[in-house]
Amino acid sequence: MNSNDFKIIFNQDSHEVDVEVLIACLMRTSNIIQAVNRKLNTDKKIEVKIKALEKGSFEIHIELVEKILKTLFAKDNVTYGASIVAITTGLYGFSRFLRGKKPNKIKQGNEVTEVTNAFNEKIVIQNNVFNFYNESKDIRENINKQFSAIDKNEDIKGVSFIGSSENITIDKEDFKNLSTLIEGATEQNKEPIIEVKEDTNILIIRPSFTKRIEVGFYF
Numbered sequence: 001m002n003s004n005d006f007k008i009i010f011n012q013d014s015h016e017v018d019v020e021v022l023i024a025c026l027m028r029t030s031n032i033i034q035a036v037n038r039k040l041n042t043d044k045k046i047e048v049k050i051k052a053l054e055k056g057s058f059e060i061h062i063e064l065v066e067k068i069l070k071t072l073f074a075k076d077n078v079t080y081g082a083s084i085v086a087i088t089t090g091l092y093g094f095s096r097f098l099r100g101k102k103p104n105k106i107k108q109g110n111e112v113t114e115v116t117n118a119f120n121e122k123i124v125i126q127n128n129v130f131n132f133y134n135e136s137k138d139i140r141e142n143i144n145k146q147f148s149a150i151d152k153n154e155d156i157k158g159v160s161f162i163g164s165s166e167n168i169t170i171d172k173e174d175f176k177n178l179s180t181l182i183e184g185a186t187e188q189n190k191e192p193i194i195e196v197k198e199d200t201n202i203l204i205i206r207p208s209f210t211k212r213i214e215v216g217f218y219f
Contacts, residue, residue, distance in 0.1 A: 003082035006064065006161070007059060007160070007162040008029060008059070009060070017153075021150060024145070025149065033064065034048070035139050036088055064084055090166065093166065096174060098115075100182065102118070103115045103118070141181060156172065157172050
């Protein structure tokens with residue numbers, strides 16, 4: 001697994017997943033990745049691509065590709081993609097830790113932040129993960145809406161988000177907690193987000209009926 005790779009695994013008995021849940025999950029994760037990219041304050045453009053689906057419960061392999069790869073700073077490009085993956089994975093881990101409730105205590109240092117959650121559990125995370133989560137309503141809402149959609153599927157027992165250096169698994173019992181919007185570290189929470197279905201148009205770029213399934217998101 002490359003440092004620019006990111007995997008989502010639906011933990012379930014079946015090798016199938018509801019298409020609405022799949023699309024909602026992919027789009028929310030893609031939105032979070034792009035939000036992290038914007039908050040890093042660079043002019044780099046990231047493409048989020050889906051590799052062929054892997055064997056397993058239901059595994060989705062995501063690859064982050066910088067728009068301009070052939071530069072003198074190719075090594076920096078790999079490091080940059082790995083940073084986005086690490087932050088994105090950390091955001092899911094921090095959301096699982098908070099479990100839909102604002103923190104009781106926050107102690108921020110030069111590089112890391114110590115957070116005590118509503119259940120008096122402590123965690124130490126990188127400042128950029130805490131700041132991105134705390135300051136970006138867009139990131140928090142995408143996580144909330146993602147788990148609101150996942151929670152509706154009875155077959156999914158858990159979801160794993162896997163980066164090159166961290167593996168975050170969120171069990172079904174926490175899905176509803178993560179669908180509660182935290183307005184910030186010190187503000188009151190809102191009620192869980194309820195997804196409303198609307199008719200929309202879907203553009204199929206390249207249908208394929210072979211064993212390999214490829215889906216691309218271009219930004």
